[in-house]
Amino acid sequence: MESRCCSTSSTTHAGGFNGDDESIFFWDRQRTDNNNNSLYFTDQPDGSGGLVFAYWNQDIRQFLIDNATFFSREYHVDGFRFDQVTIIDQYGGRQFCKDLTDTLHFLTPSHPLIAEYWADQGFAVRDTGSGGLGFDAVWSAGLRDNVRAALGQAAGGAQAPVFLDSVRDALYQPPGFAALWKSVEYVENHDEVLAGRSPRIARLADGSNPRSWYARSRSRVATGLILTGPGIPLLFMGQEFLEDKPWSDSDPNLLIYWDGVDQGTDQAMVDHLRFTRELIALRRHQPALRGEGISVFHVHNANRVIAFQRWVQGVGRDVVVVASLNESTYRGYALGFPGPGRWLEVFNSDVYDHWVNPIVAGNGTGIDANSGPMHGLPNSANIVIPANGFVVFARDNG
Numbered sequence: 001m002e003s004r005c006c007s008t009s010s011t012t013h014a015g016g017f018n019g020d021d022e023s024i025f026f027w028d029r030q031r032t033d034n035n036n037n038s039l040y041f042t043d044q045p046d047g048s049g050g051l052v053f054a055y056w057n058q059d060i061r062q063f064l065i066d067n068a069t070f071f072s073r074e075y076h077v078d079g080f081r082f083d084q085v086t087i088i089d090q091y092g093g094r095q096f097c098k099d100l101t102d103t104l105h106f107l108t109p110s111h112p113l114i115a116e117y118w119a120d121q122g123f124a125v126r127d128t129g130s131g132g133l134g135f136d137a138v139w140s141a142g143l144r145d146n147v148r149a150a151l152g153q154a155a156g157g158a159q160a161p162v163f164l165d166s167v168r169d170a171l172y173q174p175p176g177f178a179a180l181w182k183s184v185e186y187v188e189n190h191d192e193v194l195a196g197r198s199p200r201i202a203r204l205a206d207g208s209n210p211r212s213w214y215a216r217s218r219s220r221v222a223t224g225l226i227l228t229g230p231g232i233p234l235l236f237m238g239q240e241f242l243e244d245k246p247w248s249d250s251d252p253n254l255l256i257y258w259d260g261v262d263q264g265t266d267q268a269m270v271d272h273l274r275f276t277r278e279l280i281a282l283r284r285h286q287p288a289l290r291g292e293g294i295s296v297f298h299v300h301n302a303n304r305v306i307a308f309q310r311w312v313q314g315v316g317r318d319v320v321v322v323a324s325l326n327e328s329t330y331r332g333y334a335l336g337f338p339g340p341g342r343w344l345e346v347f348n349s350d351v352y353d354h355w356v357n358p359i360v361a362g363n364g365t366g367i368d369a370n371s372g373p374m375h376g377l378p379n380s381a382n383i384v385i386p387a388n389g390f391v392v393f394a395r396d397n398g
Helices: 058-074 085-090 094-107 142-154 165-170 201-205 213-228 267-285
Strands: 041-045 051-053 080-082 113-115 137-139 183-185 293-300 305-312 316-324 330-337 342-348 366-368 379-385 390-394
Touching: 051 085, 058 094, 085 094, 094 113, 142 165, 142 183, 142 201, 142 213, 165 293, 165 305, 201 213, 213 267, 213 316, 213 390, 267 342, 293 330, 305 330, 316 330, 316 379, 366 379, 379 390
Parallel strands: 080 113, 113 137, 137 183
Antiparallel strands: 041 051, 293 305, 305 316, 316 390, 330 379, 342 366, 342 390
């Protein structure tokens, strides 16, 4: 779930947001007809209702760094996600970013520093000693945009074209990144699903009914691609149990429906929470799903199927993930495998529909990949791929 434990270097909201009289801008109570009178800010808007900090001022830069270190020392936060770093860099805060990341890395080297940076993301995650901004990771739009696009296409019906090539491309390492884990991957966040913007995954999957089989099953595929793909997965609050209302921090009618899970009044939510919880456990138990190795070896747009291999260099324990947005189950689907012998089915999303699904489509305990080469891999097998579902194969149960 997204954790915004601190945004002390944010250019958004701290400098006043839509006339908010409680923001930091008003601490000094200077005349508001000239925003440059502020001790903290300039008159430059950041594009979302706030003002840009006066990064030219050493006292302001130190104030922001001290604020971040205070949260580390006194509140023992687990890490930081910094808002609108692109704007910080654009308006004179480049050296500030370097000083900030160097200080926090010295103070708490194990705490991740994550930036929202939409320019040269490789520059943002490069060490300051190599000329970069020094952040550990950045939010990525790759899987977000392309998984959401594929989901929206699939919602057009069984005959609608679905293009998975862009999902394939987004699974690989972004340009300039030293490692895949430096990319934070998601399909929902507070900006994406803010009321009035894009729909939450359940409604994107089926605009007519966010509790239909189409919505439930496609939502599992979307979450599955995030949690089995590379990078740092991010789940936005409520995504783990199929919340379908847009997000708002002010509308009481858009609060998360906790009773659906706590009181069991929404069985689809209860089932989806189990699905998410056990998929996270799979990621923990299978090191390949947390590793750097990935090969997307099969994409078939007409079939709406994508398959990829994950591994840890020097360790192995390969995992094969096969996902489908086809509304029909495939039985006997010929697919390549990276090695012969027994591959266990360690996860099947179809199990979680009306838990335990009495008509689950799956591969039992596993398959034997003893057929010839296919899809650039040395072995192959015929497998079952559930409709709007995904299966994960591994050498062991983890």
